[in-house]
Amino acid sequence: MLVAENLVKVFPGVRALDGATLTLRPGSVHALLGENGAGKSTLVKLLTGVYRPDGGRITLDGSELHLGGPLDAQRAGIGVVHQERNLIPAFSVAENVVLHHLPRRAGWLDRSRMRAEARRCLELLEVDLDPDTPVARLSVAQGQLVEIAKALSLDNKVLLLDEPTASLTGDEADRLYTVVRRLRDSGHAVVLVSHKLEEVFAVADTVTVLRDGRSVAEAEPLAGFTQGQIVDLMVGRAFASIELPERTSDTKAPPALRLNGVSTALGHRDVSLAVRPGEILGLYGLVGAGRSELAKAVLGLERITAGTVEVHGATARIRDVGEALRRYRIGYVTEDRKDEGLFLEQPVTRNIAVTVWRRLARAGLIPDRRERALAETYVERLGIRISSPQQLAGQLSGGNQQKVSLAKWLAADCDILIVDEPTVGIDVRTKAAFHELIAGLAAQGLALLLISSDLPEVVVLADRIAVMSDLSVAGELDNDHDYPRMSQQIIRMIHAETHAEGEVAAT
Amino acid sequence: MTLTATSRATASGRVWRTPEFTLGVIVATGFVALAFATGGNLLSAGTLEAFFRFLAVPIVIGLSQMVVLAVGQMNLSVGALTGFCAMAAAWLMLEAGLPAPIAVLAALALGLAVGVANGALVVLTRINGFIVTLATMTIIQGLRYGVNGPDTFQGYSEGLRAFGRASILGLPAVFLVAIAVAVLVALFFSRTVTGRQLLASGGSPFAARLSGISNDRSLIIAHALSGLLAGVAAVITVSASGSVNATIGDDLLLPSFAAPIIGGVALTGGMVSVVGTVLAAFLVRLVDVMQAQFGINPRWVDLIIGAVVLGAVLLGTVRQRMRERAT
């Protein structure tokens, strides 16, 4: 039995885990649920030795475990499939599966034993894959199965699956869960982290719910809950308590940004959307539905193969972000703030002013004073907590980083703002503040396209919700902010799309 | 398209679509063309032997660079280290009066030791490997000069020099040594657990770490192996050239990069191509011989090699783009 008690993990500026408790019994599937940023992945990484806890303890069958690294977790019999892909593309399937313990004979790689071992693990999953195929040639779903086979190769008693179906189709997910049930029946303890509640209810026996880094339900039988109750536990009171500014959008005004039947080189088909000034259009979809890629196509970073983009009624041909910014006043707040949104090793000042240096410059030179004044304006306006404008962006907490990432577009005076997953990895309190901020921007007359896979967030903020699935728009709804009804409609729309391939649901 | 580390074609890819095959065709065509152009002179015993004898060091030094490229590192000290080991071996034979086999082993051990030091410095200080080896290169250049100042060592072990001149079945012994080393390196990367772990560390350090592979260990092993191969190149130099001085190795740094890069090895790590590296060394040697045969200004060689390296990387990019577009 694996027990984690009162685990604490602190990252600069945020307590990712603050007393999380998890109990795992052999022969059961345990669901670990929580909102984005609730601490699920952090907990998984503590249990597998990737991070070390700042407090609390982990015990296995009564004896305390000190996990100094991934190897220690493997020795203890804890296998994991992380959310991020962790395969070596140039290596064969077999080699990836047994990479932890490549079979050796006097230092040489024992290839036949490697293949046999890999084949055994693949057969456990009932996957028909040639062990000699390079992983680079596999589909995303196949890669996912290889990762699970890898986690099984060590005869682990405990298996942690972090969002295993995020990139799988319905059929593939069903097949995966058949395997999970079989593992349970053979005495494994399986932890399933997922945001797809239907799947969780179909396969899991017990549930732990994390909120704000704490366990709010701990190892309770799942049968005692309804989906609605679980959602309430995950979201907590923060959901009900947001006060958003009143705003009215002019429904007759011409759209600030409009996509007419846009198709892209990435496979988007016939996407049509429109956002008016002062309006928030929610673009909801699961990870992999192609939302961020669509935003990047609008900015000219991906090739548009058919259809047109209109800005304030005129056809726009946007070639790069600079043009989108200066000519069309479109800003894009990326979902990946660490890799795409911020310059972590640069001061906050520069992170904010980077979009407007052209405007600040006098004879080609940028006076520090002007830059600083500009940064301070936005630091104050967005309530960014910093000790000095010279502080490096990498030293801020997730929420403040996100505000900096947003500030540079506000500084650039954008009319149209595409905000991509604005509250991923941000704790609940900051999230509420962010929602107020976004609603406030719309109230000032900005046209906002809110890309999010956080359903409550979309329902709270958006005026209309476009649902995206498999690189096209499955349908659009007027939002009446009634969460249960909206969420049901949206989920149904996604399922209609995935189950009846090619059939586009009526708007 | 990624290459597996096998010395042969990729597991299920077709042989004639690999970059190695293309390179092989180019080399073979070049060789035949040059043989015709020189009126068969290239195929005369003496010329052919010289051709292969002076191919040995470029092959080994290219492999020496390749093993560090495999883990995403560079080793700027390979050339200087080769010279230093060669000088040390000569000094041991002439000044310390040790027999040749011991001097040879000492040169190999010295290369290995410096390699381990390089790796340990990279791991311990976390300073970029480029800078670390730049610093050790400077230090080794000083040491190399320190062995015998500006003077030349010659007249050491007759046996060793005889080995350098020896031929087996018309092929110089030193060339066969280089080929044997290449085979061993290929086997290391394709068939040993440690070799596979090196490639895993180079290709995806994070995934390797999660699979319980120590990336630090991989870095140290790669640098150690690189140093050892520089030692091998030193032994070949000592036996094949008959005299050594403090300038040995200065002209090896750039070729050490040229061979693996033309051979298709990426600087980002995670893949190697022994066949590509050997063929590329062959190609560079062809250009060399062409220059000698036609009395061209030797500087044209550098110009051509530079153009070939650029052409190779550009071709690689174009090929990748086309493949991406095709899928």
Add this chain to the structure above:
Amino acid sequence: MTAQVETPAPPTEPPRRPRRIPLWANPRVGLVVLLILLVTLFSVIRPAFLDTRLTLTPLQSDISVYLVIGLSQMSVLSLGHMNMAVGRMAATSAFAMGLVHHTLGAGLLVSLAAGLVVGALLGALAGLIISRTGVNSFVVTLAMDFALVGLITILYTGVVDGVAFPTMPAGMEALRFDTFADYCVGDVCGPRIPLVVPFAIAAALLTGLLFRWSRVGREILMTGANSRAAELSGIPTRSRVVQAHALSGLLAALAGFLLAANNGAFSASLGDGFLLPSFLAPVLGGTLLAGGAVSVLGTVLGAALTQVIYKGLNLLQFQLDQLQLYIGLVLLAALSLDRARHVLAERRGTTS
């Protein structure tokens, strides 16, 4: 990865302390201290070290050359790139200067300008190849170095049938031998500073101005810090890459010119020894290979330090081998110290 913070943070996000580097840990301060120590040491052991005509004046000329070549490397380090062809870009540009003078009889300034243009074009070409193909800058500039090494000799052989131009533009002699002390207004003469020094100072000031205050320079730095984020912030990253490499070529050309002035000839072997010092100066001065930050002052100090060591050890009649040994050791020691400083700063919990 394994960020460890000892004290639990209060529930609300606390304002975090800025990363304030203590004075002792600033790499530039360390360099200044080291410089003073070394100069004192050398002057005590060999009073000739303070001899203006024998030591100090030539030292200033040397520092000028190696400062400019350090700045040339620094310009691309700002992107996280390298320029392995600095020496050959310098030599090719110097050839262009010699050629313009030799065939057209152009004067000093016209020759210099022609050389600078050639240097900038070579750099821009490298930058263009890098930004268009995405091939590693190391490979591209290394191949370029190969190509130029061949080209230079061929050009010299073709044009002057030798390895150097026989004549120099008027004024080069003055740059080589004169100091400001040779120019007097009435009784007031200038200090004993070689005429090449102002070139280097101007280059340092302009480069500093560019990276510190100009939009283009800052955008180059942002491209180096995170090229994806730079692109998504509307920075034309491709042209910034080309511009940084062009600047590197331009400065390499200037360094070539200054060395030619010091040596008294435009020759084919000019710049052969540029590669190592070009990295030494900026790296000792705290510029990282990762890109995103540069230090012009650090590069000045780094260049001064290496040349003081060379000159001092030379005066102490150290051999070439020992010189290199010590330079290498100083580089390793300085970098290890810098690394230790970084680790210390991290321990204090100021970075994630």
